[in-house]
Amino acid sequence: MTSTASHKHILDQPFVLDLFAGPGGLDVAGHSLDIPSLGIEWDRSACLTRYAAGLDTLHADVSAIRRDAFETLPPEINVLAGGPPCQTYSVAGHGAGRQALDRVKEYIERLMGGDSDQEIDEDLKTLTDPRTALVLEPLRYAIQATRSPNRENRPYDVIVLEQVPAVAPLWKHYAKVLEETGLPDGTKYKVVVDVLDTETYGVPQTRSRAVLIARREGLGEPSLPSPTHHSYEAKEWNRKRGSSEPDQAPDQNHQPTLDEAAASGSDEGLLPWRSMRDALAHPVGSHPGRVTPFLVRSNYGSSGHPGRRGVRTDQQPATTVTGRISRFVVFEHLDENIVYEGPRFSMNEAGMLQSFPPDYPWSGTAQAQQVGNAVPPLFGAHLLSAALGLPVPDPEVLRKPWQPATDEQRAKLRSNGCGAADACTDRCPQAKDQVPPPSSLRPRKGKKAAAK
The missing domain is CATH 3.40.50.150 (Vaccinia Virus protein VP39)
Known part of the structure; x- marks a missing residue:
């Protein structure tokens, strides 16, 4: 209800x-x-x-x-x-x-x-x-x-x-x-x-x-x-993107339409789910913004499902943020043929993926946890x-x-x-x-x- x-x-x-x-x-x-x-x-x-x-x-x-x-x-x-x-x-x-x-x-x-x-x-x-x-x-x-x-x-x-x-x-x-x-x-x-x-x-x-x-x-x-x-469904995302790999998107420069972003839902009045790009692209507070498109490789399954682990683009939501977020490898790419390892998520960015406000004062040890x-x-x-x-x-x-x-x-x-x-x-x-x-x-x- x-x-x-x-x-x-x-x-x-x-x-x-x-x-x-x-x-x-x-x-x-x-x-x-x-x-x-x-x-x-x-x-x-x-x-x-x-x-x-x-x-x-x-x-x-x-x-x-x-x-x-x-x-x-x-x-x-x-x-x-x-x-x-x-x-x-x-x-x-x-x-x-x-x-x-x-x-x-x-x-x-x-x-x-x-x-x-x-x-x-x-x-x-x-x-x-x-x-x-x-x-x-x-x-x-x-x-x-x-x-x-x-x-x-x-x-x-x-x-x-x-x-x-x-x-x-x-x-x-x-x-x-x-x-x-x-x-x-x-x-x-x-x-x-x-x-x-x-x-x-x-x-x-x-x-x-x-x-x-x-x-x-x-x-x-x-x-x-x-x-x-709308809810996020990896299978629907991959089908529309033409990929057979879990949580993979081959065309990294493609900008999703609202229909694609809300691919899993047909309920009227719902907004598209928010992507990592939505959360991190723009400068705010001390956060400089991540303007370069990126991929994230997670070592943990999304929403507690091990089968959902893999790679997501900045155009998708993050996988479940856990204490391992500092281990997630972030790859930045200039075009389809040039990909390199970029800086991993800062604690400020990890917090923003959890919907904490920017510049939340993470303190002490084990901040990722x-x-x-x-x-x-x-x-x-x-x-x-x-x-x-x-x-x-x-x-x-x-x-x-x-x-x-x-x-x-x-x-x-x-x-x-x-x-x-x-x-x-x-x-x-x-x-x-x-x-x-x-x-x-x-x-x-x-x-x-x-x-x-």
């Missing part, structure tokens, strides 16, 4: 709590809609990016805040949002989460049945990869809100979640229990779940996400955001707008250079988030506390594994 009704704001003053906030994709989305947010993020470098961007942040473990410091969260928060870490569910990972789907569904039932946190935490220790359990945190926060004296036991009004497509069965189970069983205090929600493609919302990248939008009963039926752009892990802000803005009954977001807001925080603002944000203006403190999580399990515990692949 997508949004077709006239816009009616369901909350007068929305305030978002962003779990697993990363470098700020959903918070930037909120910023573009003038919606305040507070993010919780355990990774130090992602927090440094957030402080530099001027985003309110707690450098903390989501689970620890729920257990030990929930009462310190602002009571006026009424929107719960987030994208739990996807590594154990992603096709790029080892698959521990995908293999544990049925067990996780059982934990969902137990939480809604009122089982104690202590019992569930003890049982969760048996999971092969502890990160698998993080997908339960949004539900545990929703329950905790109804037990919070600081909130007067008031439940969240709206819940917005996104994850890799493999998590869709869990979001559907979330929907079932939220609608039929309700939280332990009796609160029920109306819920919609689906897998959406980000290029259909103007993001210059093919990326599929499992989405859940829930509204507390009495706040109206929720709806998914209506697409604004930060970019790849983030929610595309334009996609996030569509999700929040649909969830809250707001008008379709204006993408031009996110194409303007980002104004970073001043040194004074950044120091204040870090003091609030870490406990000191220029350093982490003992209250900040340690990286060693959340790492992948030893290789001996991970699912094994290949002939040796099959032989066991």
